[in-house]
Amino acid sequence: MIFDGVDIDIPRGKITAIMGPSGTGKTTLLRLIGGQLRPQAGRVLVDGQDVHALRRRELYDLRKRMGMLFQSGALLTDINVFDNVAFPLREHTRLSEVMIRDLVLMKLEAVGLRGARDMSPSELSGGMARRVALARAIALDPMMIMYDEPFTGLDPISKGAVVELIHKINEALGVTSIIVSHDVQETASISDYIYVLSGGKVVGQGAPQNLMNSDSEWVRQFMQGLPDGPVPFHYPAPDYAEDLLAGQG
Amino acid sequence: MTGGLARLGRAALSFFERLGRGHLFLLQILAGVPGLLLRPRLVIQQLYSVGVLSLVIIVVSGLFVGMVLGLQGYNTLADFGAAESLGVMVALSLVRELGPVVTALLFGGRAGSALTAEIGLMKATEQLSGMEMMAVDPLRRVIAPRFAAGVIAMPLLAAIFSAIGVVGGYFVGVGLLGVDEGAFWSQMQARVDLYDDVMNGVIKSVAFGFVASWIAVYEGYDAVPTSEGVSRATTRTVVHTALAVLGLDFVLTALMFGE
Amino acid sequence: MKQSTTTEIMVGVFVALGFAALFMLAMKVSNISALNDQDGYEVQVYFENAGGLKVRSPVTVAGVRVGRVAAIGFDDQLFEAVVTLKLNPGVKLPADSSASIFTSGLLGEQYVALEPGGAETNLKEGDRITLSQSALILEQVIGRVLFSKASEGVSK
Secondary structure (H helix, E strand, O other): OOOOOOOOOOOOOOEEEEEOOOOOOHHHHHHHHOOOOOOOOOOOEEOOEEHHHOOHHHHHHHHHOEEEEOOOOOOOOOOOHHHHHHHHHHHHOOOOHHHHHHHHHHHHHHOOOHHHOOOOHHHOOHHHHHHHHHHHHOOOOOOEEEEEOOOOOOOHHHHHHHHHHHHHHHHHHOOEEEEEEOOHHHHHHHOOEEEEEEOOEEEEEEOHHHHHOOOOHHHHHHHHOOOOOOOOOOOOOOOHHHHHHHOOO | OHHHHHHHHHHHHHHHHHHHHHHHHHHHHHHHOHHHHHOHHHHHHHHHHHOHHHHHHHHHHHHHHHHHHHHHHHHHHHHOOOHHHHHHHHHHHHHHHHHHHHHHHHHHHHHHHHHHHHHHHHHHOOHHHHHHHOOOOHHHHHHHHHHHHHHHHHHHHHHHHHHHHHHHHHHHHHHHOOOOHHHHHHHHHHHOOHHHHHHHHHHHHHHHHHHHHHHHHHHHHHOOOOHHHHHHHHHHHHHHHHHHHHHHHHHHHHHHHOO | OHHHHHHHHHHHHHHHHHHHHHHHHHHHHOOHHHHHHHOOEEEEEEEOOOOOOOOOOEEEEOOEEEEEEEEEEEEOOOOEEEEEEEEOOOOOOEOOOEEEEEEOOOOOOEEEEEEOOOOOOEOOOOOEEOEEEOOOOHHHHHHHHHHHHHHHHHHO
């Protein structure tokens, strides 16, 4: 069992963050929302629709209104940046190539990579790849965007750019944003509301400021990044002295 | 003892489970194939990587296999004073057996493994997942065109292999060993039948193309999404394609030429 | 855009090559004339022994291929082999022609050779060729030779 009685509300037009240590199933949660995984029990409602009660066609229609930014970017490696951003447009609309070109350039401009349109995904740095993926995620003007670990593995400059972009896109387009992350600083700086998950349960929730000073020792340890606390620094092991002596046998 | 039995049972169960998943997977791909008629471009792109890029290895192998058949056949047939039948022997061996089978083996090694690796990597780098979230079904957009291209390319490659092989046999037999040119072609034409030999060879190559492409895309789609998993899946594609093609060849040959 | 047109051209070349190869296999390697065997008329011949004759074996007149064996059956009244020959439409043969089973070369395949007769009327669909000579069975020939040699020895 990955989740146990998790009840999360994601308000429209706000940035909601879901945080927690690695391996708590944050990404699984996004896949549940996107309908890629099916829960054994419980429901996921998106815009009033039960994602897992939908038929295939309806689910696909719903997904057109969701954007998702994968940790790796998930750009298609056999086509260039321009075609990657154009991909959802070409698949789902009957727009002319001229229109598509305008739209793609607009989206690329928004992420500051209009000049990189002819590059292939393998030539992009991690931060650029993520920004292209973001341009692709907003190509169909979705109502919500899910960010899977958007800050992981980026240098500080790229990280700052992504933080700024998420914030700007949320404000400018009014999209509902869900950030799944364990990068406390960056996430806290832009989220309106944070849920902290651990062991399949919601252990803390609230605005970023309140969480920093949470009553729960665990949440405080996580939010402040303390090495020792309720989550011990040492992995459970037999007594140190005894263990050393045992080797002398 | 019971441990061994249990392991055998587990292996059998997982084998049948994979087999079942493979068949369901096949049904899903086949459901996506008619939609490709509306978007032939997708298939054309894949025909390039599956067919055109396999052309060199097929042509070179076909030439050499034909030449070897010419040499070996001549030595054996000359003992019986039947060197004029060289054309028949070369053509029948190629059209009935070696063309479809060797092409399928090379296809598995060249195109099949590439397909598996490509699809496996797309899975490992979340490209398939990403497509799904963009409301694009990867089975229809990615897998079905590759499968269809494989099925289309195989018989063409096999025909090219056989034709080049006959030419190779001709070079060695007529050019090098001095078999009479007229006898080479006329005996061949008299004994090779359009339906029994050529058509059956084509049917074989279509069947092999179907199985080889199926294995390749399935292994890629089913691969464990890590670099190790993809490399294992690629190996499995080559091995399974070889086994499936050779086994299927026996069954088809028994059905077609067994009488 | 330019790149995708090159792809298309290459694929076009590939497909053309494939069909050219198929065409060559059909025209140059195999007997494309078999295609025309659909038309024509059928006649029947009874043989005491059909030997190693097979369906699709050639039928010749004066060494020229004029048709093929369409079916080989067994008549349980006469206890003879019934061989149905399919002759090409243009082939006109007298009604009293005779048929023999020969072997091409010592180890070659067997075929039906027709010997034209002298009748006014020609063979037509469903006719029966009455004069026939069975296949030469090697064992019988050897047996006959041995037998005659043996009887020569006795008479001496």
